[in-house]
Amino acid sequence: MPVEKTKSAKIFKIRGRVVTVNLIPGTKVYGEELIKEKAVEYRVWDSWRSKPSAAIKNGLKNFPLQENMIVLYLGIANGTTASHFSDVVGKNGLIYGVEISGRPFRELLPLAEKRGNIVPILANARKPEDYEHTIIDKVDLVYQDVATDDQITVLIRNCEKFLKSGGYAVLAIKSQSIDVVKPPKQVYKECLQELEKYFEILDKVELDPYEKFHLFVVMKWKK
Amino acid sequence: MQAYLVKTFIGIFALDENRKVVSFRPFPKDGSDVASRLDEKEPKEYKEIKIELKQKGFKTFVDDDEKSKELVNQNLRKYAIEYKFSKDVLEFNQFLSKVNQEVSKRKIKSQVSRDSLVINTNNAIDELDKSINIFVERMREFYGLHFPEMDRLVSDHEKYAEIIKKYGTREKISDSELKKFAEDSMGIEFTGEDVGIASILADNVIELYNLRKKLSDYLGNLLKEVAPNFSALGGDLIAAKLISRAGGMDRLSKMPSSTIQLLGSEKALFRFLRSKGRSKSPKYGLIYNHPLIQNSPADKQGKIARLLASKLSIAARIDYYSGEYRGDEMKKELHEKVKEILKEK
Numbered sequence A: 001m002p003v004e005k006t007k008s009a010k011i012f013k014i015r016g017r018v019v020t021v022n023l024i025p026g027t028k029v030y031g032e033e034l035i036k037e038k039a040v041e042y043r044v045w046d047s048w049r050s051k052p053s054a055a056i057k058n059g060l061k062n063f064p065l066q067e068n069m070i071v072l073y074l075g076i077a078n079g080t081t082a083s084h085f086s087d088v089v090g091k092n093g094l095i096y097g098v099e100i101s102g103r104p105f106r107e108l109l110p111l112a113e114k115r116g117n118i119v120p121i122l123a124n125a126r127k128p129e130d131y132e133h134t135i136i137d138k139v140d141l142v143y144q145d146v147a148t149d150d151q152i153t154v155l156i157r158n159c160e161k162f163l164k165s166g167g168y169a170v171l172a173i174k175s176q177s178i179d180v181v182k183p184p185k186q187v188y189k190e191c192l193q194e195l196e197k198y199f200e201i202l203d204k205v206e207l208d209p210y211e212k213f214h215l216f217v218v219m220k221w222k223k
Numbered sequence B: 001m002q003a004y005l006v007k008t009f010i011g012i013f014a015l016d017e018n019r020k021v022v023s024f025r026p027f028p029k030d031g032s033d034v035a036s037r038l039d040e041k042e043p044k045e046y047k048e049i050k051i052e053l054k055q056k057g058f059k060t061f062v063d064d065d066e067k068s069k070e071l072v073n074q075n076l077r078k079y080a081i082e083y084k085f086s087k088d089v090l091e092f093n094q095f096l097s098k099v100n101q102e103v104s105k106r107k108i109k110s111q112v113s114r115d116s117l118v119i120n121t122n123n124a125i126d127e128l129d130k131s132i133n134i135f136v137e138r139m140r141e142f143y144g145l146h147f148p149e150m151d152r153l154v155s156d157h158e159k160y161a162e163i164i165k166k167y168g169t170r171e172k173i174s175d176s177e178l179k180k181f182a183e184d185s186m187g188i189e190f191t192g193e194d195v196g197i198a199s200i201l202a203d204n205v206i207e208l209y210n211l212r213k214k215l216s217d218y219l220g221n222l223l224k225e226v227a228p229n230f231s232a233l234g235g236d237l238i239a240a241k242l243i244s245r246a247g248g249m250d251r252l253s254k255m256p257s258s259t260i261q262l263l264g265s266e267k268a269l270f271r272f273l274r275s276k277g278r279s280k281s282p283k284y285g286l287i288y289n290h291p292l293i294q295n296s297p298a299d300k301q302g303k304i305a306r307l308l309a310s311k312l313s314i315a316a317r318i319d320y321y322s323g324e325y326r327g328d329e330m331k332k333e334l335h336e337k338v339k340e341i342l343k344e345k
């Protein structure tokens, strides 16, 4: 089977499916399929369970995650998506994962242990001051998937504290959690207007049918 | 000479007045040991470095200097390698991850069955409210002898207490509204000693309210951990009472929504059963106090109570099983549905 390249050096496609190179060969994280090609083991990145994969499927051109990056992940949950991030940034990269809720977090811990490049942080993303001393780096990319009504404010506050100047921010906007009555398109428009004050919008794509009423946005910090 | 001390996950750094690193005491390379040291205010290495610095002539030590913390953190990767704590980035990252796994495990452990704290705190607040009532009554009765008109003019108890504290006798009250009434009050004169007692009673009331505020802030934080979605929908007070009534999140998450709707109405229910149908069957328990029900016309309350109870029961299950926070979204949905119900003929 041919392994196709994507814009992200460490993200590939095999027969139309998005895949990453398994950092810990032989192990699955959430029941995903493993494919071996020319002595390299790939993990299928399930678009139905992970938004960046859905975005890439839906034609997102620029997903800025690269090898060796340091990432701040807000709303990391049990690490389904983060496990692929962990594949991409590799052994010398790092993911700081913030999660507010103890239950998904409990499942994240063994993953962090196995992979070694995930720093689990049990905290509220609304209060970056609670974990500012845990995150000792300026990060290359902030990824946010928290689905709260103030998700844009939360993103900006975290970028101000932790993002490198000119760094990337990637956000999954869930129209339903921002406003249930307004049509999603309207919500997206308002969010983008707000975001444009701080970021240059590099790319965006809706996640339908994988996730309803979600817009996936890739941005560059203007500061 | 003064030194700044900065605790990091690899050890303690000391900086001089120009914020140059003058010493470093590494922690042991063990995640669990480091996690304990991060918890302690003065771990072993902290004491050691202080002794060393004292010998070097440093006299005062400053712990919480933001600038030093920032400086050290910015350079921590470099220092770790310079001081031979980690041999490379890989080792450093892995240790950072390891330490935070340990830190998180401890946090989670302390979260287990923290819902019993919710129940305790809720009960403490209930008890406190009873005491507040008693003291408020004493205070109002006592000061009412001197200035009976104020009882109805100032309904807020804390404010009432503050007025006593601020002015003492009614003659000194400068608040224009109250002044009018104070001037031709029907009350008896108060001596200095009388005022002294009134102000002790007022102090008590103020203290109790402070305590209540602390407890309810604490309760709010607990609920964010234990029942973030449930309390987002129900509000802190009702959520805490429901959890207490149910006996914890475990039981609450297993209750059908019809039970949640009636939680707290047990007395009325028994009355109904005993009366063999002669009194009314209760429609709702604690949730009746929810603003969405309180602020709706009586003929819609039943329907809204059912809706609220069903959303609460979903929220309790999410809190107990997955814990994913969706409170904002659920709250918006709930409000939309209530709007629809209110529009119905």
Ligand SMILES: C[S@@+](CC[C@H](N)C(=O)[O-])C[C@H]1O[C@@H](n2cnc3c(N)ncnc32)[C@H](O)[C@@H]1O
Residues within 6 Å of the ligand: A049, A050, A051, A074, A075, A076, A077, A078, A079, A080, A081, A082, A098, A099, A100, A101, A104, A123, A124, A125, A126, A145, A146, A147, A148, B323, B324, B325, B326
């Ligand atoms: C949609 S899920 C994330 C799924 C995950 N990104 C993945 O793809 O594997 C959203 C997560 O954000 C968490 N969350 C919600 N509010 C949060 C907050 N204020 N701070 C941190 N995490 C939060 C939720 O508990 C939940 O686990």
